[in-house]
Amino acid sequence: MTDVRVTPQRWLWQPRTKPIRLIEIHATRGNTTPEKQKQAALNWVQSPRNVGNLDGARNIDYANPEWGSSFSHVIGTDGSMGTVLDDNQMPTYSAGYGGVGSTYAIDEYAISYELAQSQAQEPFSDKLYDRLTTEVAIDCLKYGIPPVMISIMSQKGDVPTGIVRHDRCENGIKLGKTDPGVQFNEVRFIAMLKANMEDDMTPQEVRNIVRAMKFHSEDREGNQQESVTTISKWFGVLKEHQKDVDKHSAGEAHDHEIPAGRTGEA
């Protein structure tokens, strides 16, 4: 299958007004084979039945559709991608507000990815991990988002930065969501994501990420070690880049190889 772009129902997005600081991860789940999940999700965002609110008689209220369920991208089992929204369009909703006192919706700050999966116990495909980590690496470099998994148990106050699962944010917990669930391999995902980011990171992109990681480690105690490890490694990457530039101006060969050193960061 090839990549596709679809136009969702108009009530399934709003212009984005907040900075992108998060990536949110979901799994589609549904009553078809895994191979059909991508198309099923794309059909749903184009469906006139994807409406959040009902009228007094419990019928779809087309006079006031307001919102339904949407997302930015869906990755298929074959590694193809379906795009519903551009980065400047906010899904309404993929992961919304938390409970009482919540001050923000995850969607306001996040690009939302759905991963093709029929049911919770089914492993995600290798091609899906490949494509997901390629796309999220581009997002992380573009918006200075650090490649770390975070939990957002309270959606109020300062908005953290990183990658959040639907089942690890206040909205998902409130709604009893279990996606992406036990089969989502975070260690593999983060290792592949970092490798993709390092492949062609510019010095400015390294600086942006290191800055975000610094705030991240100050904000969220639980992830401090991971963040500090990554920061110090990337300061190393930055130094290597500088050496490269120096060599280049001295007429020597160019060497972009990044030292492996990725073990022990699980």
Ligand SMILES: [Zn+2]
């Ligand atoms: Zn979800």
